[in-house]
Structures are given as C-alpha cells and as structure tokens.
Amino acid sequence: MTTGASTAAAPVRFNPFSAEFRRDPYPMYRRLREHRPVHRTLGMWVLTRHADVRAVLRDRTFSAGLIPRQIRRQADRLGVPDTRRLHRLSVSSLVFTDEPDHGRLRALVNPVFTAKALDALRPRITAAADRLLARAHADGGFDAVTDLAAPLPLAVMGDWLGLPADVRPLVGGWTHDIRFILEPGLMRADDLTRVREVLDGFVAALADVIAQRRARPGEDLLSRLLAARTGAGDRLDDEEIAFVCVMCFVAGVETTASLLGNAVLGLVTHPDQGALLRRRPELTAAAVGETLRHDPPLQLTKRLATRDVEIGGEWIRAGDEVLLCLGATGRDPAVFDRPDEFDLTRDTRDHLAFGHGMHGCLGGVLARAQAEIALGRLHHHLGDLAPLPGPEGEPTWQDHSFIIRGLTRLPLTVRGPR
Template sequence: MTNVFDPSLRANPFDLYRTLRESGPLHPTGFGINLVPRYADCSAVLADPAWGHGYYAGINPFRPGVDPRSLPGSFLLMDPPDHGRMRSLVTKAFTLRAVEALRPRITALVDELLDAAIEAGEVDLVRALAYPVPLITICRLLGVPESDQELFGRWTGAISRGLDPDAVLSEEEKAARQVAVGNFAEYFAELIAWRRTDPQDDLLSRLVTVEDGGDRLSVKEIADIGVLLLIAGHETTMNLIASGVYALHRHPDQRAVLAADPALATVAVEEFLRFDTPVPFPTRVALTDVELGGVSLPRGSGVVLLLGSANRDPAAFDAPERLDVRRFASDGPRQLAFSHGPHFCLGAPMARVESAIFFRRLFERAPDFEVLTDAPEYRSSISMRGLASLPVRFTPKGRS
C-alpha cells in the first residue's frame, strides 16, 4: 500500500485515506506502530488516559532512547501526573478571558495587513497575511518585543520542521532544531528574569506568578510553555488560514455563502479544520495493555492518528468530501483537529478567534479576492500540513 507520508500525496492524500478507512481499523507499519484512519478509533484514543506519549517511561517507539527534554515543547510530551500539574498551572494563566481581550488588537492587526495587501493588489497570502497574523498575536500575548518577532518566526520555522520524525530529517535540520531550542531557552530565561522584577500585562508575567497550592512553574517550564505556544499558536493557525482560503477557492458555492454572511466565519473555521486538518498525524503510545479496533495491543505500542482521514470519515460526517461552511452550525460530531481529552490543544481558543476574525474581515472588506493558482505548493513538513505559498489578487469591496 502507498506510504501515507509520501510527499507526492501532499496535495491529495484523501483517496488513500478512504482506502485505509475501508480496509480496516489498524494498519501496521512495523516497530509496533499502527496507522489509525477511522473517526471512532481516533476519538477513543484521544479521550483515553491509557494513551499518552511514553517518553519519560522509556517506551516511546517513535524516537526510542531520545531524551524528551532535548525536544521542543516538552510539556506536550509529558504523561500524568506531570502533565496534569503543568496543564493546571498553565490554564490558570492562559485563560479564555486573556484570549478574548486580544480581540480588538487582532482585528486591528488583520485590518492593517489587509490594507497593505489591498494596496499591493497581488500578494502571497501566506507571507502577507497567514504568517504574520498568528505570529504577531502570540508574541503580543507572551510579551515579546516587536523588534524580536521576526527572529521568533525563524526559530519557530526551524523547530516546526524538526517536529517531523528524525528519520526523515537531514542532519542540518536536526541541528537547526536544537539550535532554535537553545536560542528560545536563553531568550525566555532572560525575558522571564525581567518579568520577575518588572511584571507586565502579558502571559509571561502571569506564568511567572501563577501558583496552585504553593506549586509554581520553573524557568525551564515557563520557557517550554512559551515555545509550545509559539509553535502551536503560529504554525497551525497559519496553515488553517491559508488552507481555508484555498478551500473556498475550490468551492465557489461555499465562498458565496460566506460572502453573503461573513458572520458565519466562526462556524466556517470549524469546517476548514475538518476539511483540511493542519496537524494530520499526531501520535500516541499505549501506557498500558489496551484494545483498539478489536485488536489487543501491548504497552509501548504506538499509533499514528490519521486525523485528516478521521475528519473525512463518512461514519461520522455526512458527505465528508464536500465543504460546507454551515456544517457545524448545528449539533453533531465535532472535528478532531484540536484533539480532545487530556491533551486538548491549549491554543485552540486563540486559533479560533484569530481565524474567525481573519475570515470575517476578509469577506467584509475584500470579498472579490482572486486566488491565482489551482496547484499551490505544499510545505515539506509531515507533522504540519499547509501551503508554502498562495498567490492572491485583492480588489477592495465596491471596486470593480
């Protein structure tokens, strides 16, 4: 069977996903690792605390023997009880209220970037809009000075590429990942020291002071959280925005629906996440002996959850190959792009707010934009699915 990670499938992996779903619940790849293509099974794994990452127990088959502390976003790689402790502290500081407070600034930022794009006429949507909106927003949330935001963007890019399995990375890419991890650690250590003596109205200051029953986060833990939020808050939202625009280009009937009612943007974002999932291959490891899809799996077994497949499973969604921006306006199965259960994405509220504001302002201000390609280039990453570029021509509303 064709390799699901084959670069030639980046533009269209969905035919293979269909074949995998129809041919069985689990697909062995060797080394105790299975592909999981169906919605029900993916959802069950995400919700079950018997599945985790297994790094600290020494049973992770994806990077055997690797010290998780050397990897970016080590908070993501923890299992209970350490994961629960960290998450409890972070959620006390990174609240929905803090995200909502950014809404006026995100709107102003989107308008500013749209002004420049409309004036330019023709731009790469990824570079001009999808890239800066989440990067600037997360840097502002953390309290990173504006002068350092582009530097953070470069480091985030190196780490994001380094999230792919080590087997597919060059020595240069692995080295760049480690350099970026070190740069982030040094930068955040210095910024955290400043915040301890001069707190500001930002997330980093709240992380410095947050406590739970006398428990506080260490400098390394805060730095790890900052790296995690930068990666999750930047890369996934960038890919969501660009892929959503391209999906609308390929489905003009749904573009017309959103143009007629830009307030649907919040609901439409859920459909964009389902239709072209930004993180299509999260992994989990069995922390104990388990059963999945009718198959008994021993402790230490690994699974690759094909969320891009699960989110198009006809057992969960009606007409899943059809884009429907109103799909999530009513009750029904939810899309799995942000996971759920113990490892539900902390950055999901921010990604939703940013993307909804972007699509609403896009259709309020420049609904006649034109995508200039039917075959955009996809990024080389396996872990993150997104467009490398998307040429677009803008016409301001009311101008022919």
C-alpha cells in the first residue's frame, strides 16, 4: 500500500546509460546541481556546478592521463596482445598528457595551429560546404547531419592534410573505430583488436604521405608539422606526426559534426531564433557560441586527483577519478541567466564546452569556424528550414558514445532559398 508521501526527497541518481539521459541530459544535470552537485557514484566523483568544474580544469594537480592507464588495464583484462602502438598514441596525445610531456607537445604543435593558418582554411571550408549543400539541393532532400555536418569536417581535415584521393574515403571509418579509445571501458576484446588493427593501417597510410611531404613540402598541415622545431631543436618524429594527425580526426571530426548538427537543431526548434539569424546573419558566431553553452558536443570529461582536495564540502582523495559534467555547466544559473533558453543575444564567453586551462581544446577555433561558415552557407543555399513533420522527422541521437552528444539524423524541410 502506498503512503502518498512525496518522492521529492528520493536520492538523485546519476545514470548516463539511460535512454532518457541520451535524449535530454539537462533535467538530470539540473537535479544533480541542485541536490547533489558533488557526489560519489559509479566509482567516481561527479561534478555539475560551473565553478567546481572550472576549478578542476584549472588545477594542474588533477591529471588528464586516465585514458592511457585505462587502455592498458582494459587490454590486460581482455587478454588483447600487442597494444603498444595504441598505448603510444594515448601517451603522445595532448588530450591525455600532463607536464612535462604536455608542454613539449604544445611547444611543437601550437605554432602549427595559428590563427593565420586557420584563417587560410576558411575558403576551403566554404568550398566544401558549398559542394555538400549543392549536392543535397540537387537530390531534393536534406538531412542536416548526413548531408552536411558529418562529411564537412572529414573533407576539411582531408584537405588540410593533403590526403591522397585513395585514402580519403577510408578515413571516416578509421576515425569512428579509433575514437573508442576515448572511452576504453566500453571496449570489448573485438573492439580493442579492431582499433589496434585500424590504427596500424591509418599510421601506415600516413607514413607514405609523410615521406612524400618530406621530399616535396607544401603549405599543408603535414608539411608544417614536419618543419616544426622548438628553440632547442626538438621536433616530432614521424610516428608522433602521424599520431597528431590521427587525433585531429578522432578528437575533432565527431565533435565538430555534433556542434554543427546541434546548432541546426537549436535554430529549427527555436524558430524565433532561426528567424533572428536570417534577419541578422552577423549573429552566426553567436549562434555557435550559444550552442556550445546550451547543447555542447562534449558532455563529459575525466580527471584523476593526485592529492587530497576539498570541493563543495566533500573530500576528494588522491587516486580518485572525477567526472566533469561540461554539459551541465552551461545551464548553471549562477553563471547564465535563463539557462534553459536558447538565446543568440546572450553573452556566452564563460562556457566550458572546449575545456579550460592547460587542456583547453586546441582545435576549438577550427571547429567554430566550420560551424559558423556552414550555418551561413546553409541559409544561403537552402533558405528557411524547419523540422520534417511527423515521426519521420524526429531527430536521432547517436548511441555509441557516452561523452559525445550529437545527432545521427536530422531531416529537414526546405522552404526555398533566401
């Protein structure tokens, strides 16, 4: 017999595996932020407040090196042999390294990702977006993900690297497989074996291109990485260069595709903001910034505590894992007024969608540029867009990752060019 007592006091449980969380994680984030902003569950600490997450991201005593440990542990547990190259990739990546390794890699890679170099890519991004949109328009239908958001970053990165035509069709599949390293605990033995084999093939293909660029350097990313030197004469070896290129795809393609897809979804499901953007195209950058705050592609990231530290009245001990809910921070009312509203006119500078501090996303500027240019070209080519009516128009969220929030399908109706 039920007592009729309120269930409001029931404990809030963080469950990133539920279908409800995949569809819309923000109600859960709100309940956690209000009732259990720093709590331990699933063997880790979960943080949802902007101030707490930002503090951990800034604190260099929290290690970003969890992934290499987890890959090695998973390979040992599953009995998958010869994952040495996979381990070398993880410990040679800016995303997963701490000092002093991180500082060395930054010194070599930062000068390659300059504002000037990224500005030079803008005509290529525009051309790629125009090709994709012209093809979609000729086909008579339009899916914002499959026709634009997913293929665009692959095309842009392929152009920047100067990849040969026979390699480009393979890179999308390779990237999808290798991205499993971002969530090692989800990998089964066959997943880990496939990732190991795909990485070998990817590095071998890049080795051929690196040899060609060494003989005939150009202005592409590979040539610039080959030429990179520190003041002390340090440089990247060929495998490290290949790893930088692999991680450009792994860390940049799916997040950029998700950013663009989420931006389009935000605009078509908030038609007042879509209409505002059509009237004021100078707000395109603001639309991307608001998407990064309101519905960012990277929702979760982890750190490892290397010392005892108090956060939000709880003691996190050295050796504890900490899950930072980046997606929750953009909806924190302590930082953003009316946080659940999608508003292109707000100031979004304090969002944490690209991280913060030492591990702030190196490719964030490129991701924003692609999303901004693509949104502008989208309205130029196709004009007013709206969700396809009926069940066939329902957006579909990806289900292969727990850290990325992005769509696999977003069919739209086209109401004619501007």
